Amino acid sequence: MSLIIFNTKTGRKIPIEPLEPGHIKMYVCGITAYDYCHIGHARSALVFDMIVKYLRYRGYRVTYVRNYTDIDDKIINRANEQNISSEELAEKFIQAFNEDMDDLRVAKADIEPKATEHVTEIISLIQGLIDKDLAYQVGNDVYYAVEKFGNYGQLSGRNLEEMHAGARVSINEQKINPMDFALWKSSKPGEPTWDSPWGPGRPGWHIECSAMSRKYLGDSFDIHGGGKDLIFPHHENEIAQSEGATGAPFVNLWVHHGFVTIKEEKMSKSLGNFLTIREVLEKYEAEVLRLFVFSTHYRNPLDYSDTTMKDAVAGLDRLYNCLAEIEQLPDKIDNSASPVATEKEKQKLASVVDRFQKSMDNDFNTAQGLGHIFDAVKSMNRIKQSLPSNPSQVDLDLLKHGGRTIKKLATIMGLLQEEPTLYIKKKTEEVLQKLDIDQAAIEQLIQERELARQQKDWAKADAIRDKLLAQQIELKDGPSGTAWKVKLPV
């Protein structure tokens, strides 16, 4: 069984066959550092984090490059507004991005190059395009001549005539074709600038990715990824630049993920309907956001709402509860009863790795993979449920092994990374801190209630329980006394 991946360029799934056997080279377009990142950026980072982890799980060596765009019109404009240099602004938001990634526990890419540190490579790439007559200089600007590149539109499935019909292209008298795009822009006073054969200026947006991917991954590499909104024009232009310059096929597989939407509309700055990663992480655990993201296939739209996030909270709690209960079971037992696990349950647990892998092999179907994990949890809960007080070693081994297995699988999505019991405890303490009540007071009230219960003064006992409940404290009467827990926010 091989791993198949959907290729945007052909519209179909193909098996991954690395150019260098066993070694996958992947480039992903990272952020433009001019503001805090929203959860659309989080989806991108999480999806490719998962893809890298799964490829490595499947035994591939992966070289993962994700760039920073640290020079661009938006950065310059924003820096001017704030009266700081664009370097300063970009640095600030790269750092903010890294903090967000740490909070999301997204692993760093192997190489994280910045556009401004590759201007030399960019200039030589542009010069190569001019030499091949694929680019032309106008004043101190350099443009790519799209008509000279035969395959322009191959990725996005358009042709130049159609795009003219769109009539939304900006008319620039300097350009030969309105679709020509800037490789080098002359700088205005006060803007960051580099010397070049065409005068002082700065790189256009698309050229940096061609230059940096070539430097770190070569003329041809395996996977290039990003959000669907990068298909055109960004990735289309990258192909024109890279293939124009090298004559070699640029990328084997184009992987594009879908958008995060709010109320079915794309999250974007212009609509003002975006949520930053840090805003969301104030309300929800990183793993909740991860579960939310991976509960839908990466190419589909993902609608953010309180309901869907609440679902993710409940789902994650379910997983952790199962693991926590398994953890509390003994590892070894002497005089055990006969096993209770049914053939069907054993079968479910024995096959979960295969089923998970089959789902993931099919274009990283995390939604289905998670389904298999939940399915295994259901089987384990069922076994736990019917466990006698002296459970059999067979059942214990089954549960312990099952718990380890789903934890291992969940790791690919960055889930279930906490100690199960600590996860619950941590959430409790966080909430408790925000409440106007301390543990001692709670214990005190529970003791009072226990006394009332012993005297069968149910009215008083219930009153105390209601009082605590009003403060988000839930009581659980069990055989070994009364436990309490914070009603976790959802």
Add this chain to the structure above:
RNA sequence: GGCGACGUAGCCAAGUGGUAAGGCAGAGGUCUGCAAAACCUUUAUUCACCGGUUCGAAUCCGGUCGUCGCCUCCA
């Protein structure tokens, strides 16, 4: 206007030719003084609608309606 994606239970979401995974919510049950929590069980004769192909379709083809996206910076 051009191009593309999607429409599966109350909600979220897999499934792309062989008879509807999983999660949330709901209902019933175990437990309890009653509860809560937890767990178990259960929940779509049917996959937007209309035709067609097929022994067989949510899955393929044609059409209709609806939603969203790209075509300008965008993850």
